[in-house]
Amino acid sequence: MTQAATSPDQKVIVVDFGAQYGQLIARRVRDLHVYSEIVPCDVSAEEMQAEKPSAIILSGGPASVYAEDAPSLDPEILSLGIPVLGFCYGQQAMAAALGGTVGHTDAGEYGPASIVRTGASELLAGTPDEQTVWMSHRDAVTAVPAGFTVTSSTAACPVASMENAEARLFATQFHPEVRHTECGSAMLENFLFKICGLKPTWTMGSIIEESVAAIRKQVGDKRVILGLSGGVDSSVVAALCARAIGRQLTCVFVNHGLLRKNEPEEVEEVFTRQFDVDFVHVHAEDRYAALLADVVEPEEKRRIIGSQFWKEFFTVAQDLDGVQFLAQGTIYPDIIESGARKTGGKASTIKSHHNLIPFPEGVHFDLIEPLDHFFKDEVRALGTALGLPDHIVHRQPFPGPGLAIRIIGTVTLEKLSILKDADAIVREELDAYNAAVFEETGERNSERSVWQYFAVLPDVKSVGVMGDERTYAYPIILRAVESSDAMTADWAKLPYEVLGRISSRIVAEVPGVNRVAYDITSKPPATIEWE
Incomplete structure (x- = not known):
């Protein structure tokens, strides 16, 4: 493992079991002003101790703990005296490493679920006895390890959360890191600040x-x-x-x-x-x-x-x-x-x-x-x-190869000229749209803001009509997405009048273009860029 130059004395290590939310966990910790790094799940206890973490979080993951090639946790990590919090697969890995039992539940849980508190809990302290969380699992802990107590359950999951407060080991079957878990931030705050005694000093x-x-x-x-x-x-x-x-x-x-x-x-x-x-x-x-x-x-x-x-x-x-x-x-x-x-x-x-x-x-x-x-x-x-x-x-993210990978096919001076002019219109209109949203909401990254936007020139031409004459010209693809970190992105739900104005201006002002289309594909399955 490597240590970043900006790594402070307080550090939370996220052990990555391949979860789709793995990066998000580190982000949520950082949002609470505590530094966090991600390490692979095959990290040894010796390597972990050398990092001197203040706390450890075990991510979720897509595997079954009993699969032949399932990623496993060095059980000695749980004996280092460092507070550990496991999510989903992280809970199952913790239970399996300490002698608990993981099995298939009668039905999987995917999406929102209601947990009910079943005992005292340091992790869930200050949150409602019944609350909505985000589940994504088939396997689940069916018997907790010695020293653990069950702190919440759902109708389908008998161990929605468990903890051994004396050993400072905590785990949830659900995902506190996602926004759909209504008290997820409060749980993370409980773990970081009350259980681990950390301070929000990473600014x-x-x-x-x-x-x-x-x-x-x-x-x-x-x-x-x-x-x-x-x-x-x-x-x-x-x-x-x-x-x-x-x-x-x-x-x-x-x-x-x-x-x-x-x-x-x-x-x-x-x-x-x-x-x-x-x-x-x-x-x-x-x-x-x-x-x-x-x-x-x-x-x-x-x-x-x-x-x-x-x-x-x-x-x-x-x-x-x-x-x-x-x-x-x-x-x-x-x-x-x-x-x-x-x-x-x-x-x-x-x-x-x-x-x-x-x-x-x-x-x-x-x-x-x-x-x-x-x-x-x-x-x-x-x-x-x-x-x-x-x-x-707030300059738009821009790939190192530049417009060469926003021109599908060969790069020519003609295509460069077309794309530069079209892209300038896209940025001018959506810069103005974002500025209006910011003025209205006071938030630069509100749900209505567009995070990245640009034009793409594909290697095709299509028939059109301009001034009663037939044209055979290029289309322009508009790409506009909502994101915060480029790891995932959704297509921006732009007002029709904005889309219409962009289309009208490009066709009227950019020679060689007779059509504008809008890419409404999210990442995944697509990437933000076309090439």
Whole structure:
């Protein structure tokens, strides 16, 4: 296991058994201002003890504890004297490790269920005797281990929760981490603050202080180079490094010609005025255009764009003296989706990320990745705390390969021009929509806000009629989703008048387009991007 530079003395370790809610548990703990990390379920008691956690949470998981290949828990973890809280499969794993019994119930429970308190409980203290929780299971604990008491049950589940307060072991069959469990936050607060005695001290101020100190300690008097895209992640890293080491940092902006309309000019203006760092603008548009000619496969696009980025980047780096460190804006979803997940490396590769491609042969820099344990919304909050302006902090998420993977098929100058113009209209209209929602609700991430939105240009044409003449032109696909961290996303339920205005403007103002469609697919099963 690795420890993040921002890891404070108080730390909750989430043991991941492959639950769909595994990441959510860590998020809920962080929302309560306590630092949390995720580790794989095959962590040993010795490794766990070396991490010096303040508390341990066992996630749920899709397996049966009795399946031949079921993930198991090192039972010695339960004897370390560290408070442990298990959810769903985590409860079953705890019971099985301590001599309890897990079996099939007569009927599974999926979705809302009503639990009834059956005894005194430190975990459920202050919550109603009867309340709604979120269940998702077939197996369940049927006999608790010695020393445990049953603290709640449902009509179908005799052990909805159990605890051994003396051993500081607690577990629920339901999921307190999901919003559908009405008192889930209160249970987590009971565990973290009353049972474990932790304090809500993990704030953006403390994160900045710890990150700046860690960067200064790591860098010393050496120089740092950073590939600055103008996106949120690299901007926050630049701000952290600028605060920590000032002009020891050189920001290199590689312009591959695949950015959104007017974005290169905006990036240069912002980062030559906002930061007291060296800024190098590399114009590589023509080189990228030649390399991408006739390339269709999206992973090949990524490979070419990533490889050329390193070539352009390292050409600049070789001209700088004393550069020992490379700063990157790698965040947690990057690691998970690239199959390089820090919780055991078992995640399948969904897509590659340019900032995780290895160094070219013969080149090496020590890495500085201060955001690699943060989700996107946490990075944004960090940017605000660092004093970055809203138009940087709330800039739309944008893939490293840029518009090349929002153009399905070959990338041409004509297609780039069409997509840039269409995307500019999408962003202008939905920026205004989000601003109106924010003004009305006072919440930037309200249920009506749109988290990410952009245009996609597919590799097809369709018939249309414009000015009594037949056209044969491209459609534009509008993609707009609601999310907080890119791990899951739902399509945005935009008002019809907004969709209509976007469609009318694109068809009227963008030559080469005669149709607009709206992608109403969630993630999963789709990804947010099309390629």
